Structures are given as C-alpha cells and as structure tokens.
Amino acid sequence: MDSQIIAVYCLCDDLLKAMHQRDDVQCQMSDAEVMTVAIVAALYFGGNFALACQMLHKQGYMPRMLEKSRFNRRLHRIKPLFLTLFAYLGETFKPLNEASVYVIDTFPIAACDNYRIRRLRRYRGEVYRGRQASKKRYFYGLKLHLLVTVQAEPVEFFLTPGSCSDVAGLDFFDFDLPTGAQIIGDKAYNDYELEDVLHEAELYLLPLRKRNSKRPVPPWLHYLQAHYRKAVETAGSLLERLLPKHIHAVTAQGFELKVVLFVVALSFNRLPI
Secondary structure, three states: OHHHHHHHHHHHHHHHHHOOOOOOOOOOOOHHHHHHHHHHHHHHOOOOHHHHHHHHHHOOOOOOOOOHHHHHHHHHHOHHHHHHHHHHHHHHHHHHOOOOEEEEEEEEEEEEOHHHHHHOOOOOOHHHEEEEOOOOEEEEEEEEEEEEEOOOOEEEEEEEEOOOOHHHHHHHOOOOOOOOOEEEEOHHHOOHHHHHHHHHOOOEEEEOOOOOOOOOOOHHHHHHHHHHHHHHHHHHHHHHHHOOOOOOOOOHHHHHHHHHHHHHHHHHHOOOO
C-alpha cells in the first residue's frame, strides 16, 4: 500500500512537471497531492474522499489537508488531468503488449437501483436505461466502453448513456494503436464498414461472428478470440472489486468523475510496482 501511494504521487507529480504546470504559491496542497488523494480513494476506499484525506493526513503523507468543500472544488478544477494521466499510462502499456492484440467490451455503471429511478435527479430520460445481456437484466445509468491489452491493461475508455449499443460505441474509439494491431470483440461489434476502414489503416477488427454472418471465420480463429476475451473479463472483475455497491455523488459530473477515477485506479493496479 505504501509503495503504491508513493508511486501514484510520483507519477502525478512527474506528469504535471512535464506539462510545465505550476501551483500557486498560496496553495496549501499541490495539484499532484489532490490527484493522489482522489486516486487513493478509488484504490482503497471505494471513492470516499473523506476517508482518503483522513488516512493520508494521519499517516503523515500530507501534513496539510484541505477541508471537504475546498478539496472538492480543487478536484473538479483539475478533472482533465486525470484523462491525461490515463492516456499517459495507456501509452506505457502499449509497448509492453508484444502480442499486439487488444480486446473491447462494455460494462454497465448503474447510477441507482431500479426502484429508485423515478427519484434520481442526476440523470433523467429513457436514454440512460440499458440492458446487460450477459445477466439478462436492465440497469439505469452509464455504460463504460473499455479497450484493454491481453494483460488486462486499459488503454482507451469513454462513457455513454446506458442505452447506447456496443456497435454504436465503436465510432467513439480513437483506435490509436500500433500498426497491425488486432482488436477482439464479442458478437455485438460486427460492423463490416468499420472493419474495412480500419483494415485500410492496417488495424484489424475481429469480433466473434454470428451464425448468419457474411464473413465467417475459421474455427482456429474463433478459439483464439474466445481465449483473448478472458483479458477484458479479467479487467471487468478487477474494476468491479474497486467499485462500491453505490457510487455516492451529488451531481452527474461528480458521478462521472468518480467512474473515471476508478478506471485510472485500475490502470495503477496493472502497473508492475
């Protein structure tokens, strides 16, 4: 735990120095310290910032700690830095993926239990009602689209309303991957037009085929696809361990920020520390 906390702070501090970002001389806490508190909260306290602040202050990691309201304002002010940090970690994982095989999948992030939908204020409308096919149940909230390596290291992600289909989400991926990379997905990712476009860029989208597919794949490739899909299932289970039963947030922006922090925390858990 100690080594991981130190690694989180060092990476955050190095990132900000590389971006030539300086803190105001009147700040009680640096941006690197605020980022560290948020990521530690996602790693060990289910996203509870108050518990993370209390632990880091009492253990002497951060002698000066902001009060709750001021910490939240500072945290929301630096939200884009977490996406930059995730992109930096993703670029670190890509060269380590010697197989050059990546896997995509989606994960539901419920904003509330189904019986509380009418009272939910963060999100409104049927656009946030989605269906989790693997468990044959509906949820209300967001859908996390994730691209990982075969070692379950996340390299790309984004959030959409729960009703967004998997194949529609393909258009939002950057696919900033090495030349010749293979992208494995389940049967929901069959998009022949996008496959042709990616093929011209020397990227290969290889989803599992449906029985009536016009582009069937040989049995050996189907076996490899099923084998590599275990990576994204591993990433999903590791992410589920970090997520609390209910993500506490007052606003939609706060809810989405905590989801981003959990994905960043997943990236730190995959680092060889």
